[in-house]
Amino acid sequence: GLERVLRPGRIGRLALPHRIVMGAMHLGWENRDDDGRALAAFYLARVAGGAGLMVTGGAAVSAAGADVPGFGVLDDAAFRDRLRRVAGEVGAAGGLLALQLFHAGRYARPAADGPRPVAPSAVPSPISRLTPDALPAAGVARIVEDFARGAHHARDLGFSAVEIMGSEGYLIDQFLSPLTNRRDDEWGGDPQRRMRFGVAVVRAVRAAVGADFPVVMRMTGDDLLPGGTDRDTVAQYARALVAAGADALNVGVGWHESPVPTVQAVVPPGHWVPVASVVKAAVGGLPVLASNRINRLTQAEAILAGTTLDLVSMARPFLADPALVERSRAGRPVNICVACNQACIDRSLVGAVVSCMVNPLVGREADPGSGAAPAGTDPTASAELPASTDPTGSADLPMPAEPVIHVEPVTRAGPVVRVGAVAGSRAVAVVGAGPAGLRAAHDLALAGHRVTVYEADREPGGQFRLACRVPGKADYAETIRFLTAELTRLGVVLHTGRPVAGADEDLLRRYDGVIVATGVVPRRPDLPGGALPHVRDYGTAFTDDALGRRVAVIGGGGIAVDLAHLASEPGAGPPRQVTILLRGDRLAPRMGRSTRWAVLAELRRRQVTVVTGVRGLRVDPDAVHLVDGTGAARSVPADTVVVAAGQLPADALVRTVRRVGVWHRVVGGARDTVGLDAVRAIAEGHAAALAF
Ligand code: SF4
Known part of the structure; x- marks a missing residue:
């Protein structure tokens, strides 16, 4: 049950419909010159999906406080006008929106002609690689006033609350920490004086908005920095913030420069809840929010049941599924x-515009049905494969009454309820039920088309079926589960174990459109000894329960890293010895900045060996022989050799659909494997559905 999480809550005088708060996320289009339309649409979609209190991305209280160029600054009247529209529309829809008051301090990455970053002391920032100017005492007092003015704006613009950004290592944290506050004046020198800035900001904000306006303070419960703020100081600080007028404390964990992962997949869900509990113990009855790496309402329920915490902040889960709360309440699958x-x-x-891998609609809420490519997609994606027929001209082609299935097993034949009653609905075949194909099928069905999916494998999921076996990536199976459940609900027929090949021209002719989403095949480079039985491609290795004790992985991309992670997972028996052999000198160079370091640290912890600059590979039954980057000949003992040296498009069907002359799009790995990732593949599936 979700009794606790769905119970009404309260922050100050603000009544909340339930115990979930949507945490602040910087979206990247806060300052778009569209009269706030896209921003309002983003929040309105969440209101419609059952969100209670939502916190905006940061709004800088002064130009020097802006995080990146293009960041919204509250002194800018045009930005305030946009916010007024956003707050007004959200309020009219019954939503609750808090404006987050933000100052980046030394983390600011200004444009070349922008203001210099400022901070309590001139301590270089590893994030911006800049050294800020140390603030004079009068400058500190001015920033306190800036926060007060920002809070006044928030109330005046029609927001329901304010949140003061005092966590993640931004300016307020920089005052609190001895690592970044080296002052010896009224704003620093000992814990009492280092706390003074955050407390002064809360007091000034409270004075600016009056007693009845809700003020949430986002604070760091544990900065995860050696020599950082200690626990006693955090507890004292929390009490001082409450005394200064905070109505609730939202507890963050870690600074952006902390060497400990906080929000990556390698962090177990709910891992940081005890940090919030320590703050709660310090402040007693005042509402305290847990945050970081909580992605299901069932987890939130367990947190509320197992602790004295009052509210749970979730941010990214609202990107993935705007209807997170409503779907959870109704017991429906959640993305x-x-x-x-x-x-x-x-x-x-x-500084790029945000979207979501599993929900390419993020950022397009204002125009969900437009054919414009989602952010991050190459709009020319399918340009080399033009539609070969006019889609409107093929509307009278015979409909497949019931697709003819030749190959067993046929499972998951969908229900008979179709959404085909929509005017103009047409028949589409999606070939391939990986993430791109499933997304295309989902969006086509939502648009009212009659969709049939053909998958060669016995199960849908494609590359996500491999990914979900990697430690920390089990939730990738949820993406597949969500999409297949949605397809069933929408009346899509999904045939598994049914490849579509060159001989299926007649089948393809029954459709008005075909989406080719047949994915990839592993590349098997010619390798002396590569045909030996203990050499396998990554696809089989992911699903192979019989990996040996000494595993050599050939390849240096994300898949090689995932495999090494999987193979080195502690289990029964002695730990496996895993060695990655890569040609280049940088492992997983394309992995995202927030994740790569955390994953590589985990591999180091598990003593995975990495050999770079590898040449002259040769495999024999118990070792891989090579020349490494230093020119030295080496033999790496291995009883299993896994080749993860890239992928090739599985695009044989493209020729057939061209011959048939049916409207088609090729998406994901079947289109191009260069620079392929799941974000692009899913976005292409979505774009193809819109293009039909
Ligand atoms: Fe979550 Fe990934 Fe989507 Fe970000 S992009 S919200 S981490 S699924």
């Missing part, structure tokens, strides 16, 4: 955030 960070945090880190 779970898999903590990949690929389309959200990694993009945000480089």
Whole structure:
């Protein structure tokens, strides 16, 4: 049950419909010159999906506080006008939106002609690789006033609350920590004086908004930095924030520069809850929010049941599924955030517009049906494969009454309920039930088309069926489960164990359109000894329960890293000895910035060996022989050799659909494996559905 999580809550005078708060996320289009339309649409979609209190991405209280160029600054009247529209529309729809008041301090990465970053002391930032200017005392007092002015704006613009951004290592944290506050004046020198800035900000914000306006303080419960703020100071600080007027404390964990992963998939869900509990113990009755790496309402329920915490903040899960709360309430499948960070945090880190791997609609809420390619997709994606027939001209082609199935097993034949009553609905075949094909089928069915999916494998899922075996990636199976459940609900027929090949021209002719989403095949480079029985490609290795004790992985991309992670997972018996052999000198160079270091640290912890600059590979029955980057000949003992040296498009069907002359699109790995990732594949599936 979800009794606790769905019970109404309260922050100050603000009544909340349930115990979930949507945490702040910087989206990258806060400052788009569209009168706030896209931003309002993003929040309205979440309101419609049952979100209670939502916190906006940061709004800088001054130009120097902006995180990246293009960040919204509250002194900018045009930005405030957009916010007024957003707050007004969300309020009119019954939503609750808190404005987050933000100052990046030394993390700011200004444009060349932007203001210099400022901080308590001139301590270089590993995030911006800049050294900030140390603030004079008068400058500190001015920033306190900036926060107060920002809070006043928030109330005036029609927001329901404010959240003060005091976590993640931004300015307020920089004052609190002895690592970044080296002052010896009223704003630093001992814990009491280091706390003073955050406390002064809360007091000033409270004075600006009055007694009845809800003020949430986002604070760091544990900065995860050696020599950082100690636990006693955190507890004292929390009490001081409450005394200064905070109505609730939202507890973050870690700074952006902390050497400990906090939100990556390698972090077990709910891992950081005890940090919030320590803060709760310090402040007693005041509402305290747990956050970080909580992606299901059932987890939130367990947190509320097992602790004295009052509320749970979830952020990325609302990107993945705007209807997270409503679907959970109704017991319907949820599109779970898999903590990949690929389309959200990694993009945000480089100042790009955010989306979501498993939900390509993020950022397009204002125009969900438009044919424009989603952010991050190459709009020319299918340009080399033009539609070969006019889709409207093929509407009178005979419909497959019931697709003819030649190959057993045939499972999961969908229900008979079809959504085909929609005017203009046409018949589409999607070939391939990996993430791209399933997404295309889902979006086509939502648009009212009659969709049939053919999958050669016995199960849908494609590459995600491999990924979900990797430690920390089990939730990738949820993406498949969600999409297949949605297909069933939408009346899509899914045939598994049914390849579509060159001989199926007649079958393809029955459709008005075909989406080719046949994925990839592993590349098997010509390798002396490569045909030996203990050499296998990555696809079989992922599903092979009989890997030897000494595993050599040939390849240096994300799949090789995933395999090494899987093979080195502690289990029964002595630990496996895993060696990665890569040609280049940088492992997984394309893995996202937020995730790569955490994954590589985990491999180091498991004593996975990495050999770079590998040449002259030769496999024999018990070793791989090679020349390494230093020119030295080496033999790596191995009883299993896994080749993860790239992929090739599985695109044989493309010729057939061209010959048949049916409207088609080729998406995902079947189109191109260069630079392929799941974000692109799923976005292409979505774009193809819109293009039909
Ligand atoms: Fe979650 Fe990945 Fe989507 Fe980000 S991109 S919200 S981490 S699923």
